[in-house]
Each structure stands twice: as C-alpha cells, then as structure tokens.
Amino acid sequence: MDTQTYTPQNFDERIVWYAITWTYGFWLIGAMYVVAPVIAWILFARVMWRLIHQQIVVTFAHWCWIIAMLVMLLALVVGHLDFELGAAKLIKSTIGWAKGWALLAIFPVIGCLDIRPTLIYRACTTVAKHTLILLPIFVMAWMLKLPATLYVSPLSIIGGPGPEFFSVSLYEIDPGSGTPRWRLFTPWAPALGMLANLYLIFSLQETSKRYRLYGIWGSLLMVLISQSRLGLVCYMALIGYFTFIRYAHRPWVYFAMTPAALFAGLVGIQINEKIEQTITAFKAARAGSTRVRQALADIAIQRWQNEAITWGHGIVERGPHLVEYMPIGSHHTWYGLLFVKGAVGAAALAVPMLMSLLLLLRYLLRSKLAATGVAIMLLLFLYTFGENLEILAYLFWPGLIILGSAHQHVNGPQGMSKPTRTEARTSDSLALVQE
Numbered sequence: 001m002d003t004q005t006y007t008p009q010n011f012d013e014r015i016v017w018y019a020i021t022w023t024y025g026f027w028l029i030g031a032m033y034v035v036a037p038v039i040a041w042i043l044f045a046r047v048m049w050r051l052i053h054q055q056i057v058v059t060f061a062h063w064c065w066i067i068a069m070l071v072m073l074l075a076l077v078v079g080h081l082d083f084e085l086g087a088a089k090l091i092k093s094t095i096g097w098a099k100g101w102a103l104l105a106i107f108p109v110i111g112c113l114d115i116r117p118t119l120i121y122r123a124c125t126t127v128a129k130h131t132l133i134l135l136p137i138f139v140m141a142w143m144l145k146l147p148a149t150l151y152v153s154p155l156s157i158i159g160g161p162g163p164e165f166f167s168v169s170l171y172e173i174d175p176g177s178g179t180p181r182w183r184l185f186t187p188w189a190p191a192l193g194m195l196a197n198l199y200l201i202f203s204l205q206e207t208s209k210r211y212r213l214y215g216i217w218g219s220l221l222m223v224l225i226s227q228s229r230l231g232l233v234c235y236m237a238l239i240g241y242f243t244f245i246r247y248a249h250r251p252w253v254y255f256a257m258t259p260a261a262l263f264a265g266l267v268g269i270q271i272n273e274k275i276e277q278t279i280t281a282f283k284a285a286r287a288g289s290t291r292v293r294q295a296l297a298d299i300a301i302q303r304w305q306n307e308a309i310t311w312g313h314g315i316v317e318r319g320p321h322l323v324e325y326m327p328i329g330s331h332h333t334w335y336g337l338l339f340v341k342g343a344v345g346a347a348a349l350a351v352p353m354l355m356s357l358l359l360l361l362r363y364l365l366r367s368k369l370a371a372t373g374v375a376i377m378l379l380l381f382l383y384t385f386g387e388n389l390e391i392l393a394y395l396f397w398p399g400l401i402i403l404g405s406a407h408q409h410v411n412g413p414q415g416m417s418k419p420t421r422t423e424a425r426t427s428d429s430l431a432l433v434q435e
Helices: 011-021 023-028 032-052 060-082 087-099 103-110 117-143 154-158 189-203 209-226 229-247 251-266 268-284 287-307 333-361 368-383 389-411 421-430
Strands: 149-152 167-169
Touching (some): 011 023, 011 032, 011 389, 032 103, 060 333, 103 389, 117 189, 117 389, 189 229, 189 368, 189 389, 209 229, 229 368, 287 333, 333 389
Antiparallel strands (some): 149 167
C-alpha cells in the first residue's frame, strides 16, 4: 500500500498531471507534439500574471534561460534576413521557435509555480507503468507482422518537423540490422532512450517502492527496446551519479577511491587502450548510423565556417544522398545550432546550461532537489551530442519543470534557509530514496 497518494491540488498541477499521465491517450490521437506547446504558453501566461502582481519571484537562472532563448530568436531573424529567405519562411520559423527553443526557457520558469515535484515524479512513473502493461501488445504486433505504422493523425495538418511526430507506430525495423526496435510515443527510437533516462531520474526520487519499481523497470525496458547506444551510456552514467550522491557523505568512499586512483594511474595506458577499443566497438555496433552522423557533422561545420559563422543560415537544409537526405546538422545539437543559428546560437545554449549547472552544483550534496536538477542537466548535456534538443523539448518538458523548481528552491528568495510553498507541502518527500 502506498504511503502517500498524489492528486492535483490546483489548476497548474491538474494541467501538468493530466498532460503526463495521458501520454498514451495523446499518442493515439497524434497530439503529443501539440500538447506541450499549448500547456507551456498557458502556464507561462499564468507565471507572467503572478510576476506582474508580485506573487512569485523569477530567479537569475530563469532569466538566463529566457534571455538566451530570445537571443535564439534574434539569431533566427538575422539569419533569415542575411539569406533573404522571405517573410513566409520567417513566420514559419518563428512559430517553430515558439514550439521548440522557447520551451527550454518557458518550462523552467513554470517551475516557479506551485507545482509539487513529487507529483511529476509520480506522473512519469505512472507512464512507465503504462509502458510495462502495453509492451506485450507492441511485441505481439511485430511477431504477428502487423503494419509498423497504423496511421498518421490528421493533426499533422498544423505542421511540424515531420509525419513521424504525428504517427501511431507499433514498431519499426532497423534497416542496418533488420532487427525490431520500438519508439512508442516518441518520433524515433533514440528519443525513447532519452525519455527512459528521464524516467529513471524521477523513479529514483519516488517515495513509493511500488512506483519506484514501475519506473526503474519501465525505464530499463524502454532504453533496451530503443536499442539506443547513447541511451545505454547515459543510463549507466546516471546510475553512477546517483550512487555517488547517495554515498558521498560516507568517509569509506574516499578511503576506497584513493587506492583505486593510484591503481588506475599505474595501469593508465592499458585502461586507455580498453576505452578506445570500447569506443570503436560502440561505433561499429551501428556503423551505418555512425557514418551518417559523422558526414552530417562534417557538412554542417564546413558550411558554417565558409558561409555563416556569426548568425547561421536561418533554416535547416536537406542534406545530399551521402547522408540519406537527412537535414544538415541533425542528430547533434551543437552542429545544428552552428549551421542554423551560428556562433551566436551555440553560445545562447551553452551559457544558460553552464550557469544552471554551476548554480546547482553549489548545493549538490545539500539539496535533494538540486541533485535531481544536476542529473537533468547531465542528461541534457549528453543528449546534445546525439539529438537536437529543441525538437524533443515537447517530450522531456517535465524535466525542465523540475530544473526550474530546483533553481527556485536553492536560488529563490528564501534560498536554502526557508522552504518554499512547494517544499512546505512536499515535506521530506523530495529526498532521494534511501533503502
């Protein structure tokens, strides 16, 4: 029996709770890509109303994200003007900014509202529970050779990065290996690996053992069926991170690390060789994907350096046959930013990410919520090298709210000296799970 049942207690919590727990329902009607921007701008309007009436205070970290994403918009406009792309493309790209990059600033600010982090943890572990229940259906669909994609939602008419964002897919076949992989409610399988890691972070904060197990097992199965190499690496990194956080205050950890560090120094060359062999095997596991990603990166860097260093090209462009016509700069946030928004755009993401990390690291071992925020930053940083963050912001937005809550907790008006309204209602349930 759960020690605590979570139900929404105000309008903001109800929106967030149902937007997360109805994930598979929204997926069935192809509305996943629509839901996040809609609730983002609704709740952001509520933040602005309360800010104007001095009911909440937005911290320095939140303003960093807001200003940085406005700089993204500026880079977008200048890039369009430099290459004379026309008013129609500028309007379309601005709408894309509002559904993508803008969310990286809006959802952290929404974390200033009275939304309990524990409610988000429970909602996401509930989605993991639903995944465990539905997974046999997806596997049976592949075994019975049912159509991989059932249909594309009519909602695709509103526009988006591609039809895969509105399609209902039961499974897919990897063209390189011929083996099945699943993307569930995400646009592609590696994106499922990212969501699996986010759910792992939240699962480890759960106070209910039952829901914690739902989250851990659900996230593990999600990362395995996605067959995402980056997902597996990130999963292991997060386990190592939370293990360190849990035992960091215990002296024996440091006594154990000293001889381990000395031993590593003695066999450093052998360790380096093993790491290089592992990286080579890691790339060879999906050689075709690695080749395409590297070619996309090379093209993006070359064209950025030769054509648009400062402000970028303004829009994405379709790549050549060499990269299977994939957009230049895709599969990598930094290369994509350099190509589309230039050095200005890359700096506009790097600065708030660095500031967020530094502001939370100060409280890493003092605040459980800050430790969770650092884990989310670790997740986002790792995935900048394998995905375009702005395209997937509509999926990992619960993590952005937690990130904003963490900043409000440790850097808000009360700081660490006095609990915020959210902290007061959640009590010690924000603590990392202690067995």
